Amino acid sequence: MSTVFSPDSLTVVSTPLFYGGAEHRTEARLTITDPAKPSETVGYAAAATRDQALAAVAAAKDAFPAWSAHTAAERAEALTAAAARIMEDSEREAAILSSENGKVVGESTFDLMGLAQRFELAIGLAEEVDAVETLPGPPTEVRISHRPMGVVTIIVPFNWPIAILGASLPYALMAGNTVVVKPPPSCPLATTRAVQRLAEALPPGVLNVVTGEDAEIGQALVSNEDVAKVCFTGSVRGGKRIMAMASESLTNVTLELGGNDAVLILEDAQFTEQGLDLLFMGIFSTTGQVCMNAKRIYVHSSKRDELVAELTRRLEQVKVGPAEDPATTMGPFHQRAQLEFVQALVREARESGAEVREFGELPGGEWAEGNFMRPSLVLDPDPSLRVVTEEQFGPTIPIITFDDVEEGIRLVNDTQYGLCNSVWTTDEQTAIEIGSRLQSGYVFHNTHGAALLDQRAPFGGIKQSGIGREMGTIGLREFQEPHALGLLKH
Numbered sequence: 261m262s263t264v265f266s267p268d269s270l271t272v273v274s275t276p277l278f279y280g281g282a283e284h285r286t287e288a289r290l291t292i293t294d295p296a297k298p299s300e301t302v303g304y305a306a307a308a309t310r311d312q313a314l315a316a317v318a319a320a321k322d323a324f325p326a327w328s329a330h331t332a333a334e335r336a337e338a339l340t341a342a343a344a345r346i347m348e349d350s351e352r353e354a355a356i357l358s359s360e361n362g363k364v365v366g367e368s369t370f371d372l373m374g375l376a377q378r379f380e381l382a383i384g385l386a387e388e389v390d391a392v393e394t395l396p397g398p399p400t401e402v403r404i405s406h407r408p409m410g411v412v413t414i415i416v417p418f419n420w421p422i423a424i425l426g427a428s429l430p431y432a433l434m435a436g437n438t439v440v441v442k443p444p445p446s447c448p449l450a451t452t453r454a455v456q457r458l459a460e461a462l463p464p465g466v467l468n469v470v471t472g473e474d475a476e477i478g479q480a481l482v483s484n485e486d487v488a489k490v491c492f493t494g495s496v497r498g499g500k501r502i503m504a505m506a507s508e509s510l511t512n513v514t515l516e517l518g519g520n521d522a523v524l525i526l527e528d529a530q531f532t533e534q535g536l537d538l539l540f541m542g543i544f545s546t547t548g549q550v551c552m553n554a555k556r557i558y559v560h561s562s563k564r565d566e567l568v569a570e571l572t573r574r575l576e577q578v579k580v581g582p583a584e585d586p587a588t589t590m591g592p593f594h595q596r597a598q599l600e601f602v603q604a605l606v607r608e609a610r611e612s613g614a615e616v617r618e619f620g621e622l623p624g625g626e627w628a629e630g631n632f633m634r635p636s637l638v639l640d641p642d643p644s645l646r647v648v649t650e651e652q653f654g655p656t657i658p659i660i661t662f663d664d665v666e667e668g669i670r671l672v673n674d675t676q677y678g679l680c681n682s683v684w685t686t687d688e689q690t691a692i693e694i695g696s697r698l699q700s701g702y703v704f705h706n707t708h709g710a711a712l713l714d715q716r717a718p719f720g721g722i723k724q725s726g727i728g729r730e731m732g733t734i735g736l737r738e739f740q741e742p743h744a745l746g747l748l749k750h
Contacts, residue, residue, distance in 0.1 A: 273303035273356055275452040277312060277471065279440070280319035281464025283456075284312060290445055290471060295362035295592040296582035296623075296630040302359040305448040308472035313440075313480035316468045320411040320438040321486050323465025328408045328436035332389035335434055342461035343379035343430075346454060347372060357450035358583035361418060362591040362631065363546050365583055368450070374423025375454065378731070381715055382430035385736050389434055397749035406740035408436030409512065410488030413481045415502070417494045418447040418594050419549045420710075422454050427719065427730040428491040428514070428739075433467070435739035437488070441469045442481055446595065483508035489739065492516070493551075496724050503727075514728035514738055516720055519551050519679025520651045522672040523708055524698065525559040526665065529684040531570060535706055540574045542682075542709025544635055547590055548655040549598070552680040554708045555651055558668050561661040568659065571637060575619035580632055582623065590620070590655060592631040599631045602654030605647040606636055609658070614641035643671065651677065665694070673699045678722035682708040701725065 273292075277284040288307035294300045308316075327335070354368035361368065395402040412432045416425050421444055432439050443451035448471045459467035470477060482490050482505040489512040492502045499515040506513050523539070543554045559567050581588035593599040610616045618634040635655035638647055648658045662668040672681055682704035683695045695703040701721045704712065713719070718729035729735050 272301065273449045273453075275303070275305045275449055275456075275471065277306045277308055277316070277469065278452070278456045278459055279316035279465070279468035279470065280322075281459070286312065290448065290473070292360050292447070292449055294359055294582075295594050296584075296627055296632075298596070298629060298631070303356070303449045305445075305452060305471040308470045308477050310477055310480050313470050313472070313477035314484070316440045316470045317411055317413075317481065317484055317486050319465040320440050320468055323463060324408075324410055324438045327438055327463065327466050330436070332386040332434065332436075335389075335436065336383045336386040338462060339379060339383055339430060339433055342458045343376060343383070345457040345461055346376040346379070348457060353450055353453060356453070357422070357447075358591075360447045360449050362583060362594050364588055364591055367546055368583075371420050371422045372454065374420065375426040378423070378426030378715060379430040381731070382434045382736070385431075385434065385733060388733050388736060389436070389740075397747070399749060400746040401749050403745045403747065405743050405745070406435075406737060407743045409739060409741055410437060411486055412437045412439045412489045412491065412739065413442065413487050414439060414491045415442045415481070415493070416444060416451065418444040419546055419551075421447060421451040424493050425451065425455070427493075427516070427735070431731070431736045432489075432491070432739045435736055437739055438466050439468065440481060441467070442477070443469065443471055445471065445473055479505060482506055482511065484511075485509045487511055489513070491730075499726065514720070514730065515726045516551070516730060517679075517724060517726045518651045518653070518677060519700075519721060519725045520555045520649070520675045520677040521552060521680045521682075521700070521708070522675070522698075523554045523557040523559075523682050523684065524668050524672050524694070525557065525563050525567065525684040526668075526690070526694075527560040527562055528686050528690075529560070529563055529706075530686050531563075531566060536570045536574070538707045538709065538711055540571060541711055542707070543657050544575075544578075544590065544655050545709065547593055547633075548602075548635075549594060549653050550710060552702075552710055552713065554657060554682070556648055557657060557659045558662055558671050559659060560668070561663050564659070564661050568637065568639065572617065572619075575635055575637070578620045578635055580620045580622060580634060582627055582630065590635060593633065593654065594631070596631050598653060599633055602633060602652050602656060605650070605652055606638065606656050609638045609641045609645055609647045612642055612645055614645070614658075615639040649675070669694065669697055673697075676724045679720075679725040680704065680708070682706075699723070701729070
């Protein structure tokens with residue numbers, strides 16, 4: 261790994277490209293700054309040329325025949341050994357991620373742990389990889405198997421880049437594919453280092469990582485006839501762009517996009533300390549910058565005051581500040597543009613007459629230039645306001661009351677998104693009946709957010725929240741092509 265240590269506490273990190281089993285240098289580089297202090301450089305990442313991106317794909321293509329020829333058990337053994345390297349020097353790696361991303365160090369540690377856990381889950385599906393289903397004859401006995409696809413490009417976002425990588429990378433590799441990873445250009449350092457640690461433990465070309473600007477290397481990694489599949493996690497706009505690029509070569513895509521996720525709290529819901537702690541995390545973790553975080557709350561009018569009081573109690577304990585301050589519980593936005601967008605949504609809501617309650621204090625002094633925002637509750641906004649209809653991706657949430665359950669369900673489903681929702685009720689049968697009517701890929705019961713997401717299940721969205729699924733057996737099959745062999749029986 262290419263790391264330059266300064267004599268003081270600030271460490272500047274420099275990452276290369278890594279493909280074909282070797283590091284590669286570039287003339288240009290990406291300058292990575294601290295969201296809590298944007299004038300401060302925390303590291304540099306290689307900025308690949310188009311030719312270097314093409315070379316990474318070529319390296320993966322060259323490695324594919326041998327890797328795909330291994331049995332699933334052999335790949336599982338190799339991936340188990342490689343995954344043992346994920347948590348090496350985890351304290352240092354988490355600090356790097358926090359410095360470039362902005363989130364608190366505890367979340368960055370869980371980011372690394374998420375990748376390790378998801379490798380374990382994918383490896384546990386080894387027996388499913390080569391499974392064959394037989395449709396008996398006569399006249400034809402059909403054997404249905406699943407074959408690896410080829411080279412897979414995986415593009416991850418800034419917010420949880422390492423854990424999100426785990427939703428696709430280990431499944432792609434277990435299925436017998438080779439992979440090129442593209443980390444986010446604004447936050448590539450820790451992800452590149454994690455991928456390189458894994459890649460160094462695998463045969464050359466099986467796993468590769470290329471950093472750079474989207475405009476320079478995007479087409480080489482997406483609309484490339486040597487790329488069989490592209491996995492993209494990010495915004496709806498970004499997903500549409502990826503899909504258009506992939507269409508040039510008819511490349512298969514899985515898109516995990518945004519979500520304006522809703523919480524539906526019924527009249528019989530019972531709030532517990534643990535349940536509300538999880539809901540609070542499912543709204544405000546990572547400064548609200550999580551696709552599956554709750555973005556809208558619809559609460560029965562009889563539960564509204566209790567809910568607001570409980571969220572207020574927790575928000576009063578929030579400490580906004582830089583990740584390097586151990587007292588910080590909420591870091592800055594990753595990018596200034598997103599801060600300004602969410603500020604505009606909250607300002608519009610206040611000006612329209614909604615009550616906005618803000619909490620905490622903004623840091624001053626050397627952190628005054630940081631991308632910080634006070635978390636807030638937006639009470640009883642008009643449902644047509646952008647703070648309700650658009651994904652905020654920030655530390656604010658609208659709370660709207662209802663009295664009729666059917667109206668609550670309608671409000672939840674009245675969106676172009678469909679990633680995750682949650683239903684809160686003491687009755688499990690009610691949860692099943694109403695949960696099945698909420699339009700999203702995943703529905704939580706009496707919780708919301710990543711903390712209790714069951715990662716054995718397929719994850720992904722409907723409507724404009726995405727195409728395809730990640731994780732679980734279904735997620736594994738997304739990286740395989742079904743193959744049918746018909747044997748004529750007399």
